[in-house]
Amino acid sequence: MRPVLTQLPRGARIYLPEEAARKRHVEGGLLDVFRRWGYREVVTPTFEYADVLALGTDAGVQENMFTLVDRETGRMLALRADITPQVARIVATRLRDEPKPLRLAYLTNVFRYDEPRVSHYREFYQAGVELVGLEKPEAEVEVIAMAIEGLRALGLGGFQIDLGHSGFLRGLLDQVKTDEARQLELRQALARKDVAALERVVADVAPPAHVAEALRTLPALVGGAPVLDRAAGCARNERSARALANLAEVYRLLTIYGLADSVLLDLGEVRGFDYYSGTYFEAYVAGFGAAVAGGGRYDQLLARFGYDCPAVGFAFDVGRVLAVMEAQGVAVAQPGPDFFIIDFTAEKTAALSLARRLRDGGAAVARDIISRGLEESLAYARAQHARHVLVVGGPGTPGDRLRALDLDTGGERTLRIAEVLAEPARHFGSAKGTDDG
């Protein structure tokens, strides 16, 4: 049967030029933030041995990896479903002798058999960083500050960082003598902030009274600095107390950074529980249900690759950022060519010299190399969002002149070609390619 050619696999995504330009704008903006914080990019392979990748990947994500058989070795390969384990492995094997901390960035696609949703695909793009070798709370604060700077750089408003700590709940769960199934029920009730279900499970497992009280309080431990005081009463075990002290120090530093107003403490947040060893955060934007960025501390991950070293990291979900920008009406300039040259001469020399001169100055210059009428060429130039049209040759234009049309203003001038070549800036002041643009 002839394949249906228009058919893409579920969750595969094409970016047409306008969308691709927006995507590059977002990725470039985020990479620039990372660079300004001293982070350097690494590039990881798209596929690796599945068992190696699995070693550093969440169980839930592992189940959703794209796998294939290496036809040479018969070993199972997988497409990366997460970049952090790859970076952890690279640090453990190739960069362990480098002076710490390491500041690494990445910008790449990942693959998961997730259920496709609006602005989420089975191949999706992440821009993120890893800060390796620093166990102090300043590390978390640095990456949270970068997440906020990234959101600002993209022109997004109304964002908020939800900040939790996996150690706080872990300390409480340590005191609940029950099976894993019940612990999972507890966490699911917390995740949904389903107070009734939470009451039921707590009554069922009957932990010590102060633990029961703490578990019931968790969903309400959301807010600013006062949350830390309220949580202190719930942290009557060493692990929870240590977690709280750590979170308090992170919050104190965020206050010095002037960022605390953008941060919401949420001790009942359990989404990152399995993956993170300490603080974790997610960035939300008003009116958009899914997190656009997330990260935290995972001090145990590198040890799985044979190198015991603390680390924090976070990543933006580029597709969601694009969706939010669209929802917030954040415009990304989509300029067409700065110049569009229509050439009616046979020898083409003047048009070629013009194109070269303008491109050397950095302008985007398209040439019409279809022999069509002027009106048709102009329509094409307009469709391309060209700014200036230069007409060389053709009826009524002497050989040493060109007609310059400004498609923005509708203005038209006749100029000497030699003068334009000598000094483009004099004639197209603010346009790129004219040495001052």
Place this chain on the structure above:
Amino acid sequence: MRPVLTQLPRGARIYLPEEAARKRHVEGGLLDVFRRWGYREVVTPTFEYADVLALGTDAGVQENMFTLVDRETGRMLALRADITPQVARIVATRLRDEPKPLRLAYLTNVFRYDEPRVSHYREFYQAGVELVGLEKPEAEVEVIAMAIEGLRALGLGGFQIDLGHSGFLRGLLDQVKTDEARQLELRQALARKDVAALERVVADVAPPAHVAEALRTLPALVGGAPVLDRAAGCARNERSARALANLAEVYRLLTIYGLADSVLLDLGEVRGFDYYSGTYFEAYVAGFGAAVAGGGRYDQLLARFGYDCPAVGFAFDVGRVLAVMEAQGVAVAQPGPDFFIIDFTAEKTAALSLARRLRDGGAAVARDIISRGLEESLAYARAQHARHVLVVGGPGTPGDRLRALDLDTGGERTLRIAEVLAEPARHFGSAKGTDDG
């Protein structure tokens, strides 16, 4: 068995920070060239249905595709082994009503079970363009000019474009009455420029005398403009003659562009024979055996996706470009942070303000957030190739001052923090982040 964690699958490649920076430099430089010629990026999915991809892919490449079973539909998926068929499909299905020509660019990885070689991996990176909807020779000339401009933009010297035309040999083969196996032998002898083997096969298939003579002459039809005259004597069939006329027009236009000196006509070149319908070219750099870029005309490809439309395109092999740059000693700046701030204060406010002020001006600013001694921090700053080190607080420095060390010159100054904040440019003239950099 515990997996060997250091083990990557054959042909997988990691780019550590210095290599990744070089890669991004190359890709950014090429995308910039494409943009200046009016090309706009598209992003294609990494995986698609294998039968759809195969439709536009060379038989040889098809055999080397990475395939996997879609776990939802059971249909075979493949990782893209070539971007052109994807772009062709996108044009045929999503952009067919757009005004032509379309100028599209891409920058992405492709996957093939090729034998790994120096600077060639099973996942490799291509930067290329497609010019769709233009059957005139100006289209080929435009992309050849872009290839040359790309090589120049990257600072590469000693390059050459080998230019051939599949129609010329096709016309000759039309006149050889023999089976496919013999035709393949003929083409293989030509590919190797193996004159003895060529003689033998030609004698064997015994074509008309003038065709035999033409086939024997092919390996010598290499050079500049005179090749066109010499080839004319061999083109005694309509198809070869038409091919030659087309090639001559392309060469004439390249001469007008001032590019003919970089172009070597090669009518015995058969490497692109299966794929291309007309002219095709490869870019070589002195001292490097493999082509760093290649492309040509494939007027029949889009029709396979249901849209009959002429097209030309070409792509750079980014990995090979990187290898050539290294061989030619082309340096890529690998700057560390512009500023490295070492902060001995408890309140951190001054250091944070400095970092923000400098970053807002575009500088890369790393901060040392490990409590170590000054000497150790300085050693770390040097290892990061930082340019300026700013020391805030610490023994002997009053609270309102900082010590500024220039790691390039070894110079050291004590500055008022307030003055640096007010006017960074006055103190760090040419550094980024100081508003004039």
